[in-house]
Amino acid sequence: MPRTLETADGAPAVTESLPRMAASASMARDMVCQAVETWGLAGLGDSATLLVTELVANAVMHARGNVIRVTVTRVAQRRVRVAVVDRAPVSELPRPSDPLAEGGRGLFLVEAVSAGWGVDDLGWGKRVWADLQVPAVVESPDPSVPIYSSPSAQVVYVLIVLAVAAAIFVTAARG
Known part of the structure; x- marks a missing residue:
């Protein structure tokens, strides 16, 4: 015992x-x-x-x-x-x-x-x-920040945001 x-x-x-x-x-x-x-x-x-x-x-x-x-x-x-x-x-x-x-x-x-x-x-x-x-307790992320299921999805999201920002910049630059 x-x-x-x-x-x-x-x-x-x-x-x-x-x-x-x-x-x-x-x-x-x-x-x-x-x-x-x-x-x-x-x-x-x-x-x-x-x-x-x-x-x-x-x-x-x-x-x-x-x-x-x-x-x-x-x-x-x-x-x-x-x-x-x-x-x-x-x-x-x-x-x-x-x-x-x-x-x-x-x-x-x-x-x-x-x-x-x-x-x-x-x-x-x-x-x-x-x-x-015991793993540290992770605080919940800010609900306004999108969470993606994988790092690849996060990269795709960032690339889309950059492409949209570039498109807006090019459009604004052309007048």
Whole structure:
């Protein structure tokens, strides 16, 4: 059962030790999903579960020992950190994988989905973490400014406006 705690700086966190086996990914996803929902950040649920799945899969495949620790921490109002600790030493950064290989893209996926990620050397093992950030709220645009469905449509609109302005200028210049 996950344990709820506060970090040294007062941030809420949920953590659980899990067996180093593939089935632990499901338990980790449930824990992370429940935590982000509890904190009112359910919009991060899909990304958080993807991240924890990849981090657990890497630990299951490459770590030593029988146990891993999964932690999700609310590091800021709109930011969470998903981390997996294992007993393997820090290894090299991700390297390109064989395009035909079935695996080898996990950390590239983590990098693409997260707001940042890293590896902490613990001496006896490592912590691989990834942060997720709730996107900033975008204010509604001025309703008098037309919004177009694509950048191409916006370019066409600007070109039309310029053509009309040019036509008016040429007509005015001719008298």
